[in-house]
Amino acid sequence: METLTSSRFRLGLWVGLILLGLGLSVGQWALAQSDANRSAVVLTIDGAIGPATMDYVVRGIEQAELDEAAVVVLRMDTPGGLMDSMRTIIKSILASEVPVVTWVTPAGARAASAGTYILYGSHVAAMSPATNLGSATPVQMGGMPGSSEPAENDGDGSSSGEEGEAGDSEPSSEGSTAMERKVMEDAVSYIRELAERHGRNADWAERAVREAVNLGASEALEQNVIDVVADDLDDLLAQINGRQVVMANGERTLDTANLAIVRQQPDWRTDLLSVITDPNVAYFLMIIGFYGIIFELANPGSLYPGVIGAICLVLALFAFQVLSVNYAGLALILLGLAFIVGEAFAPSFGMLGVGGIVAFVLGSVILMDGSHRDISLPTVGGTAAVAGGFILWTVTRFMGLRGKPSAVGVEHVSDTRCRALDDFKQDGDLYRGHVQLGGERWNAISKEPITNGQWLKAEHVDGLTVEVSPGAEPSLAHQVGQSTQTRSGQQ
Incomplete structure (x- = not known):
């Protein structure tokens, strides 16, 4: 009896140890899988911001939310773009459940005009060395009141817009018309709200709109316009690890260590929209x-x-x-x-x-x-x-x-060559018969006797009868054409 009890105890102990081992293994595997699934989704904005860019970024952020990504990184190099597209992108960023980091890169890139607004609207604003941002003055689009876009930076710190084609005039902080002042004040209020939401320099943001000023990466970091200056993607993720950001549902601490990098390049839909627009x-x-x-x-x-x-x-x-x-x-x-x-x-x-x-x-x-x-x-x-x-x-x-004679109708018949189809019979002072004219058989009259096969010249038409007179025999080529027409008419 004691031997049976001891055997059962040992069996239960072994089963417990096996189950404990399996549990630890499954836990470690699940933890490893969880770490492996944590990713940083990288989207690329390269060029002017328009409807195609907007569609690409919005769909990219939505997909990152479905995949439960840890962070979305927008690699940006843009001269500006359309105000409507820019605002839609910023709305998607502010409502996103995944933190969005906008990173102006590579060296020599810029976040001008609409790019400055997107940078201010992101949860983390970052730049690479030797990049710049600014020139956010709005300009009118095609003379349509109420439709505007941020001005394009020409690369020399100036703003191109209604002030001149070369962009060498200093932008006015007030605007010359009531509509321009409305657009200006709306843009100032918008960018200040974005700056205050994320604790960035709102005064410089207003200057970027009113005066189209620009900043380099190091100056932007010193003046609290951006949060990070990073050389590469690994450096960026390392610097923002542990940083607190303001999300739609409150503050969140970023955990960007050991993330898998998932690059989502523009697909055929984005390329098609880019071409069409x-x-x-x-x-x-x-x-x-x-x-x-x-x-x-x-x-x-x-x-x-x-x-x-x-x-x-x-x-x-x-x-x-x-x-x-x-x-x-x-x-x-x-x-x-x-x-x-x-x-x-x-x-x-x-x-x-x-x-x-x-x-x-x-x-x-x-x-x-x-x-x-x-x-x-x-x-x-x-x-x-x-x-x-x-x-x-x-x-x-x-x-x-x-200057050419008529090619159709009664006028076309005058002076046209034709050929007799039979011997004309005398009828009083006239001779009557039939001719081949333009591939058709016509009733014909003549003031002179006509024999079968004789070449004639049509004078004029009276109803369905054509008056003809003897004419010179046409060239060989013309005869071939007439004979062809005759055969076609007979068929």
């Missing part, structure tokens, strides 16, 4: 779409111009919807294209065409004027030159046709 591409899509629809209406059933034109026009309208455009310029472009097409269908000897080119060029110039995302003048000039060549060809073609 380029002003020059959208401009060409609109022109192709307009002409495609016109050609389809002029030749119903050809299908290809209509299908291609409709697709291009819809894509162009989408691009113009997300871009800030001057609708007066868009209307002038469409009016100019309509005049150019009208010249071909209702020739006015150049009046419609010249007016169309003038309207087209003026509309193209002011379509996105006042921003760094305008349409290049060589593109406008080249398109206008092609349209001008088309109009010149159309006008000269119509002028040449005016």
Whole structure:
């Protein structure tokens, strides 16, 4: 009995030890898996900020939240961009459940204009050595009141905008119109709130908006404009480890040690949006779409111009919807294209065409004027030159046709060569028979006797009867053509 009890005790002890070992192993494995799943998601902003950039960043932050990433790092190098896209990005950052670190890198990069706002709106603001930020003065877009974007930094500390094309004028802190003052004060209030939320220098942020000032990385760190100056990504994650940041639901301490780096590059959707929303591409899509629809209406059933034109026009309208455009310029472009097409269908000897080119060029110039995302003048000039060549060809073609005899109708019959199909029979003072004229069999009369096969000249038409007279025999080539027509008529 004692032996049985002892055996059971030893068995239970061994089972307990095995279960304890398994539990420790599973715990260590789960802990290791948890550490392995902790990641830093790296997104890249390189170039002007627009709808494509906005879509890429917002989707990247949402995916990082689903993956429960530890931190999102925005690698940024931008000259600025559209105000609407910038604000959407900042809203996504402020509402994010994952801390967002904006890092201006590599050396030589900048966070100008809209980039400065995004840097101030991020939970951690970082820069690499030899980078700069600033020039956050808003400018009007294409003359549309209430639609603005931060000014583009030209790289020399100046702001390009409505003050001048070269950007060498000092920006006014007050603005010259009521609308400009509204936009300015709105931008100042916005960037100060972002600065105060994260405990950064709000006074310098206001100067960046009103005076378009700039700072380098080391000066920005000294003046509490940014939080960190980091040489590389490992250095950045090491410096921000343990830092407290303000999230939407309160403060949080960052734990960025031993993170796996996950780089999310722009996908095909972002690349497609970048291409479509380029002003020059959208401009060409609109022109192709307009002409495609016109050609389809002029030749119903050809299908290809209509299908291609409709697709291009819809894509162009989408691009113009997300871009800030001057609708007066868009209307002038469409009016100019309509005049150019009208010249071909209702020739006015150049009046419609010249007016169309003038309207087209003026509309193209002011379509996105006042921003760094305008349409290049060589593109406008080249398109206008092609349209001008088309109009010149159309006008000269119509002028040449005016001197030619009619190719259809009764007028076409006069002085046309034909051939007798039988011997004409006398009927009073006239001779009657039949002729082959233009591939058709006609009743014919003549004042002289006519024999079968004789070459004749048509004088004029009276109803369905043509009056003919003997004519010289045509050249060999003309005879071949007439014989071909005769055979076709007989068939």
